[in-house]
Amino acid sequence: MVPGTHKLRRAPKKGEGHNGGVPIEMPKGSVVFFTHGVWHWQGDRTEPSDRVTLHAHFNRGILRSLEPKKTDVQMLHRNAPRLGEMLGEDDWFDKMSAQGRDYGRFAYMAKLRAFTDQRKREILEGA
Structure with missing residues (x-):
């Protein structure tokens, strides 16, 4: 990712950004959060096995996604109620x-x- 690019409030231009990129290396099972405006990309994978990426997008509670969510009910029961609220599954009003x-x-x-x-x-x- 390229630190500070969220302040530019624009997408990178052709050929821009990679020279300022900083790798984010984490142990298995780790999570990284950043806002939508940060320039980022996945580098080449050198390790064997699959890379799993989950893109979660959250909006203000009044907004709803145009696409229906297919949330695993068992996952909601395994986790705190706040997860259901964040995924829009619980009617917090x-x-x-x-x-x-x-x-x-x-x-x-x-x-x-x-x-x-x-x-x-x-x-x-x-x-």
């Missing part, structure tokens, strides 16, 4: 309804936006 999973979130966000707009008006009128 506790607003499940017949209108669908995100109906409650949408209604909540509409109320929050109305409150914010009202407070903004009050502040601007008082200025």
Whole structure:
């Protein structure tokens, strides 16, 4: 990975980036986290056996992936409830309804936006 490239807020140009790359070597079973803006690539594998890479993308709770997730239910039971929340499997607003999973979130966000707009008006009128 190339440290500091997330501050550039752009993708690398052709031929750019590899000269500043720093290898991340870790023991088996380790994990590395970085934001989407960091320039990175997989180097050539010199060790025998397979390399396993898991790309997990997390969004704010109000957002949902366009693709349905196929999460192993047994994995959710083996881990802390927070994992289910992070994967979007648990409804942390506790607003499940017949209108669908995100109906409650949408209604909540509409109320929050109305409150914010009202407070903004009050502040601007008082200025």
